[in-house]
Amino acid sequence: MSKITLENLSHSYLKTQNIDADWALRNINIDWKDGGAYALLGPSGCGKTTLLNIISGLLTPTKGKVLFNDEDVTDKNPVERNIAQIFQFPVIYDTMTVYDNLAFPLKNRGISETEIKSKVEEMAEMLELTSTLHNRASGLTADGKQKISLGRGLVRSDVNVIMFDEPLTVIDPHLKWVLRSKLKELHQRISRTMIYVTHDQTEALTFADQVVVMHEGQIVQTGTPVELFEKPKHTFVGHFIGSPGMNILPCKIQNGKAMVNGNVIETENDFKNKNFTKTEIGVRPEFIKFDSSGLPVKINKVSNTGRYNVVDTECEGGKLKILSPVTSKIPSGSAFVKFDKKRTFAYGDSWIIE
Amino acid sequence: MSLELKNVEKKVGQDTYIYTTNLKFEKNTINILLGSTLAGKTTLMQIMAGLDKPTSGEIWFDDQNVTGTKVQNRNVSMVYQQFINYPNFTVYENISSPLKIAGVNSEEIKERVGKVAELLKLSDMLNKKPMELSGGQQQRTALARALVKDSDLILLDEPLANLDFKLREELREELPKLFENRDCIVVYATTEPSDALLIGGNTVTLNEGRVVQYGKTLDVYTKPNSLESAQVFSDPPMNFADVKKTGSTISFSDNSVKWETKSKLKDGSYTIGVRPHNITTYKEGSSVEINAKILISELSGSESLIHFTNGELNWVSLSSGTYQMKVGDSAKLFMNTDELLYFDESKRLVSNV
Numbered sequence: 001m002s003k004i005t006l007e008n009l010s011h012s013y014l015k016t017q018n019i020d021a022d023w024a025l026r027n028i029n030i031d032w033k034d035g036g037a038y039a040l041l042g043p044s045g046c047g048k049t050t051l052l053n054i055i056s057g058l059l060t061p062t063k064g065k066v067l068f069n070d071e072d073v074t075d076k077n078p079v080e081r082n083i084a085q086i087f088q089f090p091v092i093y094d095t096m097t098v099y100d101n102l103a104f105p106l107k108n109r110g111i112s113e114t115e116i117k118s119k120v121e122e123m124a125e126m127l128e129l130t131s132t133l134h135n136r137a138s139g140l141t142a143d144g145k146q147k148i149s150l151g152r153g154l155v156r157s158d159v160n161v162i163m164f165d166e167p168l169t170v171i172d173p174h175l176k177w178v179l180r181s182k183l184k185e186l187h188q189r190i191s192r193t194m195i196y197v198t199h200d201q202t203e204a205l206t207f208a209d210q211v212v213v214m215h216e217g218q219i220v221q222t223g224t225p226v227e228l229f230e231k232p233k234h235t236f237v238g239h240f241i242g243s244p245g246m247n248i249l250p251c252k253i254q255n256g257k258a259m260v261n262g263n264v265i266e267t268e269n270d271f272k273n274k275n276f277t278k279t280e281i282g283v284r285p286e287f288i289k290f291d292s293s294g295l296p297v298k299i300n301k302v303s304n305t306g307r308y309n310v311v312d313t314e315c316e317g318g319k320l321k322i323l324s325p326v327t328s329k330i331p332s333g334s335a336f337v338k339f340d341k342k343r344t345f346a347y348g349d350s351w352i353i354e
Numbered sequence: 355m356s357l358e359l360k361n362v363e364k365k366v367g368q369d370t371y372i373y374t375t376n377l378k379f380e381k382n383t384i385n386i387l388l389g390s391t392l393a394g395k396t397t398l399m400q401i402m403a404g405l406d407k408p409t410s411g412e413i414w415f416d417d418q419n420v421t422g423t424k425v426q427n428r429n430v431s432m433v434y435q436q437f438i439n440y441p442n443f444t445v446y447e448n449i450s451s452p453l454k455i456a457g458v459n460s461e462e463i464k465e466r467v468g469k470v471a472e473l474l475k476l477s478d479m480l481n482k483k484p485m486e487l488s489g490g491q492q493q494r495t496a497l498a499r500a501l502v503k504d505s506d507l508i509l510l511d512e513p514l515a516n517l518d519f520k521l522r523e524e525l526r527e528e529l530p531k532l533f534e535n536r537d538c539i540v541v542y543a544t545t546e547p548s549d550a551l552l553i554g555g556n557t558v559t560l561n562e563g564r565v566v567q568y569g570k571t572l573d574v575y576t577k578p579n580s581l582e583s584a585q586v587f588s589d590p591p592m593n594f595a596d597v598k599k600t601g602s603t604i605s606f607s608d609n610s611v612k613w614e615t616k617s618k619l620k621d622g623s624y625t626i627g628v629r630p631h632n633i634t635t636y637k638e639g640s641s642v643e644i645n646a647k648i649l650i651s652e653l654s655g656s657e658s659l660i661h662f663t664n665g666e667l668n669w670v671s672l673s674s675g676t677y678q679m680k681v682g683d684s685a686k687l688f689m690n691t692d693e694l695l696y697f698d699e700s701k702r703l704v705s706n707v
Contacts, residue, residue, distance in 0.1 A: 043518045044489060142391070172390045172545050173589045177670070181650050181661055188650075188681055199518040206652035206659065226676050229655030240520055241655055286656055305551040306575050307631050 002068040002160040002193055004032040004055065009064035011050055017062075024050045026217045028064070032210075035191040037184075039208035041198060043240070046214040048197050052163060055195070057081045068160050081160060084153035088166040090145035092152075094138035098129055101137050102151050109156075123151045126186055143175040150179075154186060161193040168203060180206060201241050205229075213237050229284075230343065235350045238282045244310060247288070249317040251281040251346065258346045261316035263295050265339060269346040269353040276348030285310070285323040287340035290331055294338040302330055313337070355381035355416055357402065357507060357539050362411035364397055371397045373564045374411070379539045379556075384530060386550045386571065387543040389560030389586055395543035398560075399509045402541060403430050415506065428507070431500035435512040437492035439484040439499075445471075446480040449498045456503075470502045473532060490521040501532060508533070510542045514549070526552050547589040551575060559586040581701040584627045590659065593628045593669040604691075608665050613642040613691045619705055627695035630659070633671035635685075639692035646671075646687045651679040662687065 009028040017023055025047045032038055040048045053059040055066060057078040066074045073081055084105075092101050102120045111119075124130045127147045132140065137148060146167065153162050164183075168176045184207055187194055196207050204211050205225040212222045213236070220234040221227075232238035238246030251258045251265065256272065258265045258281055265281050297313040297320060304326060311322040311330055315337075322337065324330055346353045357379045364372035372394050379385045387395045400406035401413065404425040412421045420428060431452075439448045446467060453463045471477045474494040484492050493513060500508055510529075514522040530553055533540050542553065550557045550571050557571040559578070567574050567583040578584035584592050596607040599621050605612040607623075633644065635658070646662035646669075653659075658677040661670050662685070671687050679685055696705040 043520060173547070174390065174585075174591055177590055181652070184650050184652065185681075199520075201519060202654055205654045225653040225655050243519075243523060245520070245523075284656075303552065303554065304572055305548075306572070307629075310552075 003034040003070075004030070004161060004193065004195075005065075005067040005070070006030040006051075006055070007065040007067065009051075009054065009061050009066070011047075011054060011059065011061045011063075020217075023217050025054075025061070028219060030212065030219070030222070032193060032195070034069075035193055036210065037187050037194050037196070037208050039196045039198065039204035039211045040214060041201060041204040041211050041240070042214035043199055047217040048214050049165070051214070052165060052195070052197050055161070056083050056085055056163060082158065084156060084159045084162045086149050086153045086162070086164045086167050088169045090142070090149045090170075092137045092145050092148045094136070096137055097134050098124070098137055098140070098148060099133045101148050102129075102155055105152055105156050109158075119155055119157075123155045126189070127151050127182065143171050143179060146171060146179065147182075150183065154190065154192075157190075159192065161195060164194065164196045166198050166200075167196075168198075168200075176203075183207065201243070205241070213240065215240075231345065231352070232282065233352045235280060235282055235347050238284070242284055242286075244285050244321045244323075246282045246284045247318075247320045248347075249281045249315070249320070251279050251317070253279050253346070260295065265295075265344060265346075266341040267344045267346050268341065271346070271353060274348060274353060276353075278349050279353075280347045280350075281317075281344065282347055283339045283344045285321040287343040288320065288322045288337050289340070290322075290324075291336050291338040294336040297335055297337050299330070299332060299335060355506060355537060355539065356414075358414040359398075359402070360412045360414060362398075362401060362408040362413065364401065364406070365409045371563055372401070372408070375565050377558065377565065377568060379541065381537055381539055382533075384533060384540040384542060384553060384555030386553060386555060386557040387541060387560055388545075388547065388550050388557050390545055392562070393560040393586075394563040395560060396511055397563075399432070399511055399541060399543060402507065403432055403509055404428050405432075429503075429505050430507045430509065431503055431505040432509045432511065433493075433496050433500050433513045435515045437484070437489065437496055437516065439492060439495050441484055444481050444483060445476055445487070445495050448484065448495050449476075449480075449502055452499060452503045466502055467498075470498045473501070474498045474528075490517055490525065493517060493525070497532070501536075504536075504538075506538055508538055508540045510540065512543055512545070515545075529553060530555070547575075547587050550587070557587070559583045561586055577703060577706050578627075578695065579703050581625060581627065581697045581703075584695060584697075584703075588629065590630045590670050590672060593630065593633065593667070595626050595628070595667055597624050597626050598622070599624060606665075610665055611642055611644055611689070613640070615691070617696075617705055619696060623699060624704070625697040625701065627697065628669075628689060629693070630670045630672035632690040632693040633669065633687050634673040634690070635660070635671075635675075635677050635687060636673065637688045639690040641688040641690050644687045644689050646685050648679045648681055648683045648685055650681060651677070653678070660685075660687070 006028050011025040012023045014022050042048050054061050065072055103116050106116045124133050198204050213220050215236040221237045228241050235248050249260050251260045253271050258267055295315050297315045299313050301312040303310045309324045313320045359375050359377045362375045389395055401408050404423055412419055449467045450463050476494055554571050557574045558568045559566040561582050567579045575587055597604050602614050604615050644664055649661040651660045653676050658673045698704045
């Protein structure tokens with residue numbers, strides 16, 4: 001078990017770098033505590049897999065250091081780093097039994113048969129694989145096989161960190177629920193450092209205590225699920241987290257107030273002595289309400305999604321999505337909306353104005 | 355225009371892939387095939403396309419029996435989960451390929467490709483090769499090729515499954531608009547209940563090779579005809595419990611929870627289905643208290659998922675707002691008894707209040 005520190009990490013796949021876009025990762029600094037549950041969240045191409053490969057030792061960073069428990073491991077190979085990694089697709093030995101699959105990493109380390117037996121049985125119990133322990137792995141369903149992959153990663157107690165690279169992508173939605181909560185439960189029981197890489201916000205937010213959101217090779221925000229939802233520091237975080245994501249409208253800053261097409265939008269940002277080339281207002285669909293006065297909107301479409309209505313509206317500044325409980329009445333045609341001041345933020349050049 | 359499956363059945367050796375199925379899709383509709391992996395979605399689509407023959411039964415298009423007609427001779431487009439494009443062709447050549455095969459003149463090809471490329475936001479990429487594009491753009495190219503042809507039937511087999519969450523959200527919103535003014539029938543297969551809810555149209559719930567229910571998407575969601583359909587169309591998974599009705603009182607079979615009802619259901623045993631968002635940390639509607647032992651609590655930003663047990667039951671609740679609960683703690687949760695589904699002993703829906 002380890003705490004993990006990434007210090008001024010940058011990586012480029014090119015020989016020479018001139019512009020920001022030449023870097024796959026730019027100036028990454030992370031401090032992960034021993035035993036925590038963390039997620040790296042971002043779309044394809046954001047650099048999360050590059051970062052994962054640097055942590056596991058498959059890639060040497062162009063600049064910066066990787067530390068495990070304050071020891072510099074930047075030049076160590078994956079074996080020396082002692083890491084368990086679980087991939088998108090199950091990696092198992094089809095001809096072996098479930099038991100032998102789970103025992104494999106322990107046997108390789110010369111652990112005694114009795115200890116292997118007790119560890120494998122304990123892991124099988126946690127993953128609900130006990131009844132199939134002596135069956136061949138080839139006969140299992142996709143989620144059964146992925147459970148073995150998880151079990152093989154979790155069974156060793158000597159690893160520094162367990163890394164999950166999109167482990168639930170191939171799993172059906174119903175089983176995703178089961179496996180995801182299983183993983184969370186396992187983390188609480190064995191409290192090892194775990195890093196979970198995904199593009200799926202639900203998986204990242206429900207699994208991790210701290211989520212690192214990545215965008216174009218940079219960390220745009222690190223925070224708890226609640227922080228990322230309630231106060232996105234970058235418009236990308238607002239957009240990427242939440243479904244539908246945050247509404248972003250172009251705005252002007254005049255006399256210390258944010259204006260969208262002549263309408264003052266109340267926020268708690270401090271605009272003093274700041275200049276930006278682009279200014280925007282961000283508000284989540286959850287924090288907009290219909291009212292008798294406020295910002296005028298035209299209602300385009302109401303979609304009932306079972307639990308709530310997604311209302312597509314348009315104001316002069318652009319499109320606005322509003323989430324409304326199925327039980328509340330939605331006006332038709334034209335209406336006014338108000339934003340929750342505490343949850344409405346102004347952004348300058350995509351970053352929150354503070 | 356309509357597509358009809360009449361008593362279609364598919365067997366492979368001893369195994370039945372599709373049990374006797376009757377379905378009729380009308381023109382200008384989007385029809386969702388919703389079910390888990392191996393429910394029979396792809397097999398049904400291949401039969402609809404003419405890529406596979408049913409063991410028995412017939413496929414009718416309008417007033418024509420097309421059961422034996424090969425896919426080449428039907429006006430069908432298909433998009434798969436994997437992004438399938440010609441790697442050596444540019445995006446323009448990829449999209450125009452079905453028109454070239456059909457012998458359309460180059461003026462018209464140019465116009466039609468231009469139009470569909472604009473619709474799918476590919477106008478700036480027409481000279482690129484598929485490998486230079488992101489996954490989302492590659493799948494847009496495949497969709498553009500399916501749309502450019504003016505097919506009578508467009509089959510989409512989990513087209514968004516290999517895309518990032520956010521791209522999926524974006525395309526899912528655009529899809530219904532793409533088909534709005536087209537004289538075609540769209541069939542869309544997915545494992546995700548949220549896909550069905552956001553796309554709308556009609557939904558067919560499928561389970562283990564059987565059609566469980568077919569109707570307007572929202573109707574199937576709010577009034578699943580059976581426990582099976584409710585299970586297929588629920589994410590997070592639906593909670594179930596056995597209850598007894600005696601007079602105006604309904605109680606869990608272990609008597610741990612009781613509430614009053616105005617329901618005209620006759621006395622007896624039922625199974626209730628409760629969607630996770632109808633069990634909350636706060637009171638909503640006519641609510642009844644449930645003692646919960648917390649298994650896990652998860653936050654998804656604006657919402658809290660609490661997994662808990664109550665006696666033999668292992669349930670999930672979903673509340674708006676953020677509530678952190680400790681594993682092993684006891685808590686009181688509230689079940690909204692205005693929003694329950696009642697199933698009889700043969701697992702059919704008997705009431706949805």
